[in-house]
Amino acid sequence: MTTTKAFKLVSGIALTAALGMSPALAGPGPDEDQLVINEDIEIVTEAAAPAHMEYVDTIYSGWRFREDDTQVMQMDDFDNPAMIYVDKAIDAWNTVEGAEEKSCASCHGDPESLRGLRAELPKWNADKGEVYTAEMYVNDCRTERMGAEAWGWNGQDMRNMTALISSVSRGLPVNVAIDGPAQETWEKGKEIYYTRFGQLELSCANCHEDNYGNMIRADHLSQGQINGFPTYRLKDANIVSMHNRFRGCIRDTRAETFSVGSPEFVALELYVASRGNGLSVEGPSVRN
């Protein structure tokens, strides 16, 4: 199975080479490869930019900016190292915990019952009066319904569970609402996206809007889309949360970062997620 897909990918590369382009150097811009997971789930990795984006016409999944050997790992769940963590989350899903003696399954049944949720996150939670991410919903369930302790935002258990929640929505279009009660948070996220932080004075937009497709040293810059999160990062050999990635980027501008789970990063998550409206949910993806 994998061999077939790898072959298709290689065929695409051969075609690119025949057209006189150099696949090894890839840039500038994304490649032309197509992503189908398990020969079943078709992933939209290129779409017209949502109307709210002023400076970008076409949005691309970060998958399109990665090398072929990284891309192939995401094309079959047996090759995707993130799926180990999804399996662990399935165990946790079925484990009774807390004073109420409930598991996730007690209320939700199969994880597939949450299909579609990830595509809309983050979203306005009317009961709580704020924008909610997957982590916030998971912890509300744990503390309010299960009588269990909250998980750390960036802890392994939480990353596993958000990977499971994402995995059952793979292939569905990201469709995050930016209007209505979420708009204020969205505007705040947009402001953060365009702010040039730190001693290097770099905004998200400097790299991921103005220079996607270009190289910083050995890094092929993507659009910084988050439809693939949580993502298995080869350099970390584990799945990585969106907020942890945000923190790493801002740290690398020689800035004082915001905290994982902070209102600033929830706002940024909403804004960046909305820049991916129209791409498919892809997480847990594989990146370098």
Place this chain on the structure above:
Amino acid sequence: MKRTLTAFSVLLVGASAASAADVIAPADVPYGEYGEVAVSLSGQPGDMEKGKVLMNRGAGNCIACHQVTALEDLPFHGDIGPSLDGVADRWEEADLRGLVANAKNYFPDTMMPGFYKYTGFIRVGDAYTGKAGIDPAEPLLTAQDIEDVVAFLMTLKDG
């Protein structure tokens, strides 16, 4: 032993005081009309060989964003900024010094960091720790580092 140490310390203090006297502090750089800087920031000439090392390493790391054919033995040149090939044909030395020190004087929206800029940052950090830093900040490069980089850049001529 004690006397030796003391004598050595005096020597060190004396040496740094002598060189520090000629260094132009980040707040005192005499930027010209376009952002050019006509005088050496360290009061000393630059060392082209040291500048060449800074192009690749440390807080210089110029080739992270700029391609330089003269350094093609080093891997992974970026393509964010313009190639620096022939840069000494296009700019005067005073311009190159001003551009390295703070390119935003020339190009307000440039992505290039100001390597001798010291204040006016948003949420400045303590280097790459992610923790809060101090304003004014230590510039990314020292006065002499900038002179060394400029000395190397001045060798990049097409002709």
